[in-house]
């Protein structure tokens with residue numbers, strides 16, 4: 001969508017149904033953001049190993065059949081099913097051996113078979129394999145009853161992939177299995193979208209960096225470290241711009257510097273009530289940014305828009321809120337910008353909650369939970385202790401979010417709830 005519609009969203013929101021910047025449902029905020037994202041288009045060639053975690057910029061077509069020849073799926077004896085006795089015992093003469101990578105050169109005559117290993121090319125004239133456990137072998141003859149059906153225990157050329165078949169589509173995020181699949185085609189280099197450049201800085205007069213002495217009222221900046229971790233896992237290029245004081249000129253310069261070198265800018269802090277007006281003015285001057293109060297906890301304030309050509313996400317300052325907002329909005333947006341047209345949403349799984357939870361309706365809560373298999377075979381989830389949005393320990397202890405939607409109120413122990421697993425995602 002064009003920047004004009006982003007400006008509509010900011011200045012003329014009434015054109016959009018149900019638009020309420022003071023109580024934006026999570027799903028709607030996600031949807032609005034989605035409409036303004038324009039995926040990467042610049043491509044580069046990388047070697048196969050470097051493609052892990054990158055997004056394919058072109059379809060991969062199979063240059064050959066996989067497997068490239070009919071072969072045996074088992075250790076046994078290859079023969080022609082025409083030689084099966086119509087009843088009783090089948091007896092065949094063994095005329096040679098076929099190994100994986102070393103085919104039997106000759107052809108089978110009537111009543112003959114070839115000892116064959118898994119993966120070996122089917123000898124000429126053979127169409128079926130009887131597994132070795134089913135036969136009795138004596139001298140150069142094998143015997144078996146209840147012979148296999150024609151074609152049993154064989155794998156056909158092109159059965160996995162036919163030559164010319166589309167193996168992976170452009171926009172696919174490359175994972176471990178894909179590396180193997182691509183290697184199985186003999187492809188050593190592929191085209192991916194260039195890495196997304198993400199710049200971020202923390203805002204706040206109270207923040208100090210590691211290595212400095214902590215004076216009264218100061219806190220160490222932890223948000224840049226969680227952001228570093230989450231962004232690194234996504235495989236983007238990181239530009240860490242440090243801490244920026246709550247001084248308009250400094251913030252302005254930092255935003256301009258970031259927009260000059262990055263595709264995406266993330267800031268933490270300074271978007272909540274009290275500071276919002278100040279950041280609002282600055283961002284109004286520099287770009288097109290909406291300020292929402294998302295109906296969620298933690299992570300209510302969220303700013304989203306553009307500063308120059310860069311996408312901008314203004315995250316709250318509270319350390320847990322940063323992670324929740326990142327997980328709920330930024331991660332998916334980055335995946336789209338990286339070139340994945342439709343990233344798979346994080347699945348919501350059901351588990352029994354072991355404790356009671358106090359919750360108001362009208363907002364989505366992302367409580368931190370510990371998901372575990374119970375002795376009775378079911379999956380249970382235990383909320384971590386203090387759920388304050390500044391309690392970062394709760395994120396370290398947790399392995400999932402307990403997602404309680406807007407319609408959900410208090411929960412009693414034993415209720416099934418939905419959980420989102422964190423492992424592998426953040």
Ligand code: AMP
Nearest residue numbers: 202220221222223269270272316317318
């Ligand atoms: P703010 O959104 O700027 O009002 O910040 C909300 C709370 O988060 C305050 O208690 C801040 O001290 C804290 N906070 C903001 N930024 C950071 C940061 N980078 N690291 C740790 N705590 C922070």
Ligand code: MG
Nearest residue numbers: 203204269270
């Ligand atoms: Mg602040």
